[in-house]
Amino acid sequence: MNVSSKPERTRLSAEDWELAALHLIAEQGVGALAVEALARQLGVTKGSFYWHFRTREALLQAALERWEQYGEREVLGQIEQIADPRKRLPELFRRVAHELQPHRVYAALLKALDHPQVVPVMARVSQRRMEFLTTAYREAGLPAPQALNRARLTYAAYVGFLQLNFTLGLPRINHEEFDAYVEHMIATLIPA
Amino acid sequence: MNVSSKPERTRLSAEDWELAALHLIAEQGVGALAVEALARQLGVTKGSFYWHFRTREALLQAALERWEQYGEREVLGQIEQIADPRKRLPELFRRVAHELQPHRVYAALLKALDHPQVVPVMARVSQRRMEFLTTAYREAGLPAPQALNRARLTYAAYVGFLQLNFTLGLPRINHEEFDAYVEHMIATLIPA
DNA sequence: AAGTCACCATACGGACGAGTATGGATCGCC
DNA sequence: GGCGATCCATACTCGTCCGTATGGTGACTT
Incomplete structure (x- = not known):
């Protein structure tokens, strides 16, 4: 001591x-x-x-x-191993929703996009994730242009969600309600 | 001089x-x-x-x-005058998408949610907009719980879009492509 | 056991921005 | 045209934080 x-x-x-x-x-x-x-x-x-x-x-x-470098594989690396493209997107949604901890840095960096040093990093990371989403939507059956727009919409929803719930504490959605929201997202954004 | x-x-x-x-x-x-x-x-x-x-x-x-006080009526005030609830949401989407200037302050405040003074303001404003969206979706035909979740999704997409395109310059989407994206949002999020 | 290298403490300089003190300028009013 | 209130300039103090200079201490070699 x-x-x-x-x-x-x-x-x-x-x-x-x-x-x-x-x-x-x-x-x-x-x-x-x-x-x-x-x-x-x-x-x-x-x-x-x-x-x-x-x-x-x-x-x-x-x-x-x-x-x-080291932070990205945790998020996307596991998902790529899911064979069925149909199951891939819903699984991605659910995992991201339930493991928000690794996304705290991303959320913080999002609020510092005026800083010259973070812009290129965020541009690369976001771009990579967007491309991943786009191909996932294509594999799920959407035609190319729709897949791109759907990826944009999805990723914007993700980013907005981080802002509204991490930093801001919008009516602090509870657990069951949150799960319902995630399923609603899946039903709305992912083609049947 | x-x-x-x-x-x-x-x-x-x-x-x-x-x-x-x-x-x-x-x-x-x-x-x-x-x-x-x-x-x-x-x-x-x-x-x-x-x-x-x-x-x-x-x-x-x-x-x-x-x-x-003075900044909110410009955004939502005009929309409330649109009679047909069916037409209201698409019109809202298009207007917001094309008049991004008034949203710059909101986007900036979004990046300052760690600041104690902005949190309550943003909480009130966001809450009000969310409620507006929720009733709009109900008037458009969605049942109550779905309307709330759809409003959450929509507003998150809005917030995320502000972040990704104002501050970050994701592949600088051009004009026609942007219009296509807005229509895709309308088609995806608004019930027929 | 002496020396070398890696790691750290202490003390300082300087920039920057918030807030204060105080005097000067300018407007409205009678 | 004088006078009080309003608005602004100048010149400080003070705290914070980056970066530097320099000396100290432990571990590890030979």
């Missing part, structure tokens, strides 16, 4: 800073990413930070790239 | 500051709302500002309330 109260007294690596940065972004947004605040949270001081990174901007960049 | 280059040399009122604040919010977001920047833009200095407002926070509050 003499060494430290809570944090493990191991030394830090650049990866630790990046993960902590992503965590902070998910909780308080990109604007709250300050080096002294992060350092406090990690139990060290700025001196540590500026050994690992040249600047605050560099940390943001590294964190964003890490998120883009 | 000696007095001033561009701005009119009239004195300012609190209303001028609030309108300028809303304009700045629409263009650069809530975070960019700085009093010295605003003062420069209005051709005065901070001395003027702190006569009209006690603090920066007070300006934000006043601007938000002004937006909530």
Whole structure:
């Protein structure tokens, strides 16, 4: 009990800073990413930070790239293994709806689209997801142009939902009602 | 050419500051709302500002309330006059899609939902719009629970669209393609 | 056991923005 | 045309946060 109260007294690596940065972004947004605040949270001081990174901007960049690389497979990787294209979209909807935690960073980044560093990342990620949705709709039986528009609509609904329920607390929809909403989405957006 | 280059040399009122604040919010977001920047833009200095407002926070509050009061009738006020409930929703979709300018403030506020002052305003405004949508869907023939969920889906799509196209410039959809997308939305979301 | 390298603390400089103090200008009014 | 109220400029203080400089400490080599 003499060494430290809570944090493990191991030394830090650049990866630790990046993960902590992503965590902070998910909780308080990109604007709250300050080096002294992060350092406090990690139990060290700025001196540590500026050994690992040249600047605050560099940390943001590294964190964003890490998120883009390692964060995407969790979302889309599993889904691609579902053989039946017919079942794929409903399954995707239900999983996304019930595992909202990985989407917190995306929601936070969505609110920082005025920041020059996040725009290209979000553009790539969103574009990739959109393409995934589009082909999924085509495989589900929609003709090409309709599939694209349906993907746009679906993805917009996803993004809007994140905003309205994470950040804003619209009449705090409860659990059963939420499930009903998801099924309504499936019935409305996915062709029979 | 000696007095001033561009701005009119009239004195300012609190209303001028609030309108300028809303304009700045629409263009650069809530975070960019700085009093010295605003003062420069209005051709005065901070001395003027702190006569009209006690603090920066007070300006934000006043601007938000002004937006909530006077900004809403333009969006929903006209629509309520459309007699046929059947025609109301498609007309609403098309108008909103083609007059995106009044929605810029809303889009900016959406990205500032971590700010304590904007949350209640956005909660009220969104709630009101949601209720409008819900009754519109009921009048269009949907049973109550479905109407609510459809309204949720529609509004989420609206919000998501604002994010993805204002701030992010997803593959910069062109004009004809955009019209096709709006019609696709109408066909998909509005019951025949 | 001495030295080297990786990691971190402390202390400082400087930019920026909010808010205050105070005096000057200008308008309305009698 | 003088006078009070309104509006604005100038010149500060203060707190926050980025980045720098420099010295210290632990672990690991040889």
